[in-house]
Amino acid sequence: MxxxxxxxxxxxxxxxxxxxxxxxxxxxxxxxxxxxxxxxxxxxxxxxxxxxxxxxxxxxxxxxxxxxxxxxxxxxxxxxxxxxxxxxxxxxxxxxxxxxxxxxxxxxxxxxxxxxxxxxxxxxxxxxxxxxxxxxxxxxxxxxxxxxxxxxxxxxxQLEPPPPAAAPQPVAAEPKVIRSFVVYFDLNKSTLSKKAHATLADVAAARTELSPAAIHVIGHTDTSGNAALNDRLSAKRASTVAEALAHLGVTADQKALGKTQPAVATGDGVTELRNRRVEILLVK
Incomplete structure (x- = not known):
């Protein structure tokens, strides 16, 4: 009721x-x-x-x-x-x-x-x-x-299922340095010494032995002089080494870092042989 x-x-x-x-x-x-x-x-x-x-x-x-x-x-x-x-x-x-x-x-x-x-x-x-x-x-x-x-x-x-999560992209392995060499230069110079030529011959031999994925040539200077001058000088040093390696049948990429990454911390305005260098890195 x-x-x-x-x-x-x-x-x-x-x-x-x-x-x-x-x-x-x-x-x-x-x-x-x-x-x-x-x-x-x-x-x-x-x-x-x-x-x-x-x-x-x-x-x-x-x-x-x-x-x-x-x-x-x-x-x-x-x-x-x-x-x-x-x-x-x-x-x-x-x-x-x-x-x-x-x-x-x-x-x-x-x-x-x-x-x-x-x-x-x-x-x-x-x-x-x-x-x-x-x-x-x-x-x-x-x-x-x-x-x-x-x-x-x-x-x-809204009932549609959410799209499947994208598969994570494989992370590229960081390049691994398998061998390295260093060529040194006189103050304000970019010419190769006899010892430097011998080092480059060792690079060519290592390339044949190790078959690296790439070879990097990196030019540096010491901290004396202004930044612009050192940038040009480190580029010239890298180019000199890369050209010499090319004559040995070795292809390398190159870059120049000027005085930004000294091997030995000296402070600014210091001449230091160990910083006037080109690094040659064989990587895989």
Whole structure:
């Protein structure tokens, strides 16, 4: 009797217009008044909440107690832990030109649910199913552009699995120096001494023996003189060594560091033989 009194308070005229049976009204009221579901997986509990919301809206806002009962009954089944299926399109009076889109949408939804979204994103899955059922109900009433359709399209798109993480790119191994040589120069000079020529012959022999991936020639100066002069001098020294190696059949790349990386820390403005050098690095 309490449920019937609630219905009467809403308005007997609305109830009569909907032609709902007392059992339909009772099921709607049961769903509306029920507490949140406490059994079953997260998906069915969320599905109950979604269907209860639809039933409440259809009954109290649209005065459509018959369709409210459809949603209420599905919600009550979901509250027991039952996984209820999305609406069958054939069960509704849908215009022929709208069946194709709904059929495609239902297939997409069913595939997503079967693919594990009910476990991965249960609340979102429940919303997608409820919005689809609401869309079907709206289509049966001639509304092909309902909010339920828009909500379904937006929600089902979010059920798409995240793209697989890109495979980590292999980290290139740091070049490894397998042999090194040093050629020294007189102050402000870039000419090769007899000892330097002998060292370059050793480089050629090591290249044949070790087959390095690359050979780097790096020019340096001591800290005397200004930076611009030392940059030019270190470049000339590197070029001299690279050209001499080329005559020996050895290809090398070259760069010049001026006085920025002394082998011996001396402070600025100091002449130091060990800093007037070209390093030759064989790397793999």
């Amino acid at each position: 309490r449920r019937l009194r609630i219905v009467c308070a809403i308005g007997t005229a609305a109830l009569a217009a909907a032609c709902a049976t007392p059992w339909e009204v009772a099921d709607v009221q049961t769903a509306i008044e029920a507490p949140p579901a406490s059994t079953g997986p997260a998906f069915t509990r969320a599905l109950f909440d979604e269907y209860r919301g639809l039933a409440k809206f259809e009954a109290l806002e649209e005065y459509d107690w018959i369709n409210a009962a459809v949603f209420a009954r599905k919600g009550l089944r979901a509250a027991t832990g039952e996984v209820v299926a999305p609406e069958e399109i054939a069960a509704w009076d849908i215009p022929a030109d709208r069946i194709g889109e709904l059929t495609t949408a239902r297939a997409k939804l069913v595939a997503a649910l079967a693919g594990g979204t009910t476990d991965r994103v249960p609340e979102l899955s429940a919303r997608a199913q409820a919005s689809f059922d609401c869309w079907v109900e709206e289509e049966s009433e001639g509304d092909s552009l309902s909010e339920c359709r828009s909500d379904f399209v937006k929600t089902v798109a």
